[in-house]
Amino acid sequence: MIEKRYDVVVIGSGPAGLAAAIAAKKAGANDVVIIERDIELGGILLQCIHNGFGIEIFEEDLTGPEYAHRFIVQSKDVGVEALLDTMVLDLTPRREIYAINKRNGMIKIDVGAVVLAMGCRERPRGALAIPGYRPAGIYTAGTAQRLVNIEGYMPGERFVILGSGDIGMIMARRLTFEGAKVERMIEILPYISGLKRNYVQCLLDYDIPLQLKHTVIDIKGRDRVEAVVSAQVDENWKPIPGTEDTIPCDTLLLSVGLIPENELSKKAGVELDPLTGGPYVDETMQTNVPGIFAAGNVVHVYDLVDWVTKAGFLAGRYAGKYAIQQRRESERKLRVIAGNNVHHVLPHILDPLSLKREPQDLQLRVQWPVEDRIWINVEVDGKLIKQQAERYARPSEMIKVILSPEDYKKVVGAKELLIRVEER
Amino acid sequence: MDEIKEKYKEVKGKYDVIIIGAGLVGSIIARWLSKYNLNILLIDKEPDVSTGTSKANTAIIHAGYDSPFGTLRGKLVVDGNRMFYQMCEELEVPYKMCGTYVVALTDEDIKTLEKLMENGRKKGVPGLEIISGEEMRHREPYINPDVKGALYAPTGGIGDPFMLTVAAAENAVMNGTKILLETKALDFVVEPFSLHKKKVSGVVTNRGTFLADVTIASAGLYCDELMEKLGIKYDFYVRARKGEYYVFDKAKKLQVKTVLFPCPTPVTKGILVTTTIHDNMILGPTAKEIKDKEDTSVTPMGLEELYEGAKRLVPKLELTDVIRTFAGLRAGGFLHDFIIEAPPKYWGFINLAGIESPGMASSAAIAEYVVNLVQEQGLELRKKNNWNPIRKSRPDFSKLSLEEQGRLIEKNPLYGRIVCRCEIVTEGEIVAEIHAPIPARTYDAIKRRTWLGTGRCQGSFDTPRVIEILSRELGILPTDVIKESKGSNFLTRLTKEVPERGLND
């Protein structure tokens, strides 16, 4: 067994991991390494060949690979190391890491601080319990994206896409570009769950029909998909008899949700929030296990990669400081609670003293959409301290509320901070 | 079907025994027969073993109290159970003698338990005991709190039917059996024999005709179609009995530790809630007779029945941790007993039909029973002196210690790359299965052997990598890699190759 020691280990080299590694180095950590299971750095960005990345951070409209390139170069410039084609098998609460690769076999790493940046997985067909056969030709959108953009193969020729998430819409266009026919996109909710811009440039542009309030109730075809059956659903998401429609196709693409991938986190004793599927974190992105930080989709699923990068910078900076023993003073921490129409809010706990250093982001998603003007109310121990106006609120678009240094005095000594939605 | 006999009449080989069907039973029969100096051919119409009824099996090693005293299956399950665990040891296939429980929720149920216990005792099932409701709650904290008692069978357990089939077939091959996959029995070679009997001298397949002194049909759902070719009609029909299942993530909130049965009905043992050898929890099977022998589709009604049935045993059950549903078809029949016989009108032919539950637990005893029938067909059985009962398993990376894992990678770097991260399956293991005595040449074949793709992500991560590995190791194009049967290709073409339709809108 090979033994190594690093100040900071970052697990995953997507946007969160790259940012975290760079920030850890800049915060003063000496030996910083990224462990990446693929053969190159970049994570999911490498297969996201579409544009829309970097609008906030660089004020440019970059593709995923271009965005990754910026950070890959920067990580090399600051001296971040990388262990590629390497999979972490175990992480203990004492921050011992066991990883394997072909060259070195089993590697044991002792580390000062860890940043979990493993991203998320896709919800599979089985978890939806869609009735029918289990033929070849059922893919999650991300797997299809990998096959088309990296391996260079078509997973099928005639597609039906279940779910109107961004990945599904992006793939609708991508597959059309490669000569396939996308018959229909089917969404169970009464609205699309991805960005509206994608509805325009991926579905409308190519005359791909979208069916809202519908779902797939059967899959036909024993060896390979031959058709799917869609049906309209009622308010309880139950199929309405008599609305069945058989759509001939050879592939069913699923874009029905992302789930933070935290099996490794659990091994380390990191406590997970059942609402997000990710770790409980404080304003420095530290989990309940000292020295283990987390950033990106592994914490909660983001819409904008720029926010993921910022979270990575945050986690990496504090992981770096932790590793070189730079402890900061802290005061009695606040619990951050999700109130009316807030599905969840991050971070889960907040140290008021952090506000003295710099503004702090509260990131939340609403439970149900309000297509009208609303207030986001921030209350501390029952008293309203801040109101943020929003023109609308959608579960698919994360909302940020910024607490500034002026808010410190309103927050110091309090027990709870509640954030809720109020219609205007 | 004389056109078939004409088309495939070229004789490609002569054997002492041909076994039709490389399912669990057929493969174990092959293994048993391979102890003797016989030339054996095992054929199956699919690209892999264990793809028919054997594929969807609740994997319970039944103790044997259920099947009625006096029936063939009633006898074979007790003998089979006794031999089962040692067979798994020899074949290095995982198993767990965790005991099984039949749960009584009413006083009526308790009477049923007593009847089962009596039936079991008569047959010689060891260690049966009716435990109290309190004791049951102690052993399984999530059991229905109204439980009145349970029948505990210590010799019951859980196994791995897929791996068992593979291992048994491999052991047979190691001991000289020839296996031909993608070889479908289309008809029989029949000759006159005596005044009242004909002789089955071999099998006509899509690869030509193979001759044999004894032909054994272990064809699961298709045995009645084969029997029709010989004009044999049973008093029953072989019907597919569909069983649907829910499979839960290993990391789930609620876990049962053993095998929980409800009180049985005459038709089925009911919907179980059980742990599996891979630490998943499964609910199932339902039991619905259907006409189409290939209809393995999951149905909304079946799933609802599953959940309702399982909740009676474990009321706190929720479906949030379900990762998969599937359905399998048991070769059921009206008769509810095994048919293992040499039909009186034929010489040189043995037929197996209606081998549903407790088929797996009985399998070793079925094999011995068949060996006797083979001897009765006039074949001289001389034991080989070099028969090797041991089939060494290939390394299961996820079960090794960290040091063992490190050493394995040093020996073969391919073990250093994880392909299925949910179940921890390495490239080394996949390649080993592709080059095993019975090569795994499809995605599902690899899945059966390594448990790859059965975890939380259900193959989202591993599929592109497995396609690449299969393509490389088999020397085939990625577009020719299939999931299970012919026609189940994953990929259609390269990108940039525009189909005839053209890109223009």
Place this chain on the structure above:
Amino acid sequence: MVKEKTKLICIACPVGCEMNVTYDGKTVLEVDGNKCKKGINYAETEIVDPKRIIVTTVRVVKGLHRLVPVRSTEAIPKNKIFKVLDKLCEIELDAPVKIHQVVLQDAVETGINIVTSRLLTAKSE
């Protein structure tokens, strides 16, 4: 002057402002619902000559991967998209490939280049 109204969703950035656009022929008269200037620019282009940034992949010989992702440096006219895609199907690059290497110059006379999105090293044996 013939005033026509239409609803457009701006695609210039991920927000996706829903805009009401009043126009006469090819002239945009009024835009409301946009959060920034980009919305007006988008509406003006969309009415006159709709354009899109396109992304796809191009084949590479002996590279770390079989394909390299490419993008148009700017938006190209919608009605030329498939012609550009067809042209890109014919191209094969030799590894190593640089990032922002020009793959197709002045694609289908749009004046816009198609460039790579990443660098791609040669495959090491």
